[in-house]
Amino acid sequence: MGELDGRTALVTGGGRGIGAAIAVRLAREGADVAITYARAANRAEEVVGEIGKAGRRGLAIRADAADPDAVVAAVDRAAGELGRLDVLVNNAGIAPYGPLEDVRPEEVDHTLAVHVRAVFVASQAAAARHLGPGGRIISIGSSLAERVPYPGWTLYAMSKSALLGLTRGLARDLGPRGITANVIQPGSVDTEMNPADSPEAEHERGFAALGRYGRPEEIAAMAAHLAGPGGAYVTGAAIAVDGGFGA
Numbered sequence: 001m002g003e004l005d006g007r008t009a010l011v012t013g014g015g016r017g018i019g020a021a022i023a024v025r026l027a028r029e030g031a032d033v034a035i036t037y038a039r040a041a042n043r044a045e046e047v048v049g050e051i052g053k054a055g056r057r058g059l060a061i062r063a064d065a066a067d068p069d070a071v072v073a074a075v076d077r078a079a080g081e082l083g084r085l086d087v088l089v090n091n092a093g094i095a096p097y098g099p100l101e102d103v104r105p106e107e108v109d110h111t112l113a114v115h116v117r118a119v120f121v122a123s124q125a126a127a128a129r130h131l132g133p134g135g136r137i138i139s140i141g142s143s144l145a146e147r148v149p150y151p152g153w154t155l156y157a158m159s160k161s162a163l164l165g166l167t168r169g170l171a172r173d174l175g176p177r178g179i180t181a182n183v184i185q186p187g188s189v190d191t192e193m194n195p196a197d198s199p200e201a202e203h204e205r206g207f208a209a210l211g212r213y214g215r216p217e218e219i220a221a222m223a224a225h226l227a228g229p230g231g232a233y234v235t236g237a238a239i240a241v242d243g244g245f246g247a
Helices: 017-028 041-053 068-082 105-129 154-177 201-205 216-227
Strands: 008-011 032-037 058-062 087-090 136-140 180-186 238-241
Touching: 008 017, 008 068, 017 032, 017 041, 017 087, 017 216, 032 041, 032 068, 041 058, 058 068, 068 105, 087 105, 087 216, 105 136, 105 154, 136 154, 136 216, 154 180, 180 216, 216 238
Parallel strands: 008 032, 008 087, 032 058, 087 136, 136 180, 180 238
Antiparallel strands: none
């Protein structure tokens, strides 16, 4: 018996990295899990296969997080095909990086569409039509939302910091219905987007009190906690899983 037996979840951007780790962890805790992906359908199907190995139903839905209609349709499809929706994990993300003077307006628009608007419309759709008492909204933010110790990340940090206000607003709006909303703030995590063997990795490790990169499974463990019984009285919180980056 897992802590999420009988529950269903949707993890956006669940085809790789942190999202894939969260999807598989939720399945191992007993949840049926849908994921969204924008590209690499084969990678998404591999994650669905891992969900199946855990004895749970999995579903891969192609949906670009920059397309609000596709995001909303994915929420509704996940709930329809899995029979209900109890947990929404807003994980889909990109990593815009570069000198401030080189950032183009269209890059700003795209980043905010993926990191902020997608989270808003997915949460709105889930709350309006699917989540009941005990429902959970978990968003994946970044430690850079609260501390930016090196240049080049202004746009990324701005977009991730918006999740703080969004999460607190959701917590207030949905608390009377017994639905929680929280944001996890990962530090440097070893993924394809930010590999621990990249040229910049040693510099990044120096900002963590633990002196290492995190593993996707460590972020997934916090997401599973918030999705389960242990997270029932946690809402409106920004939870650092950053190896002491913010210490």
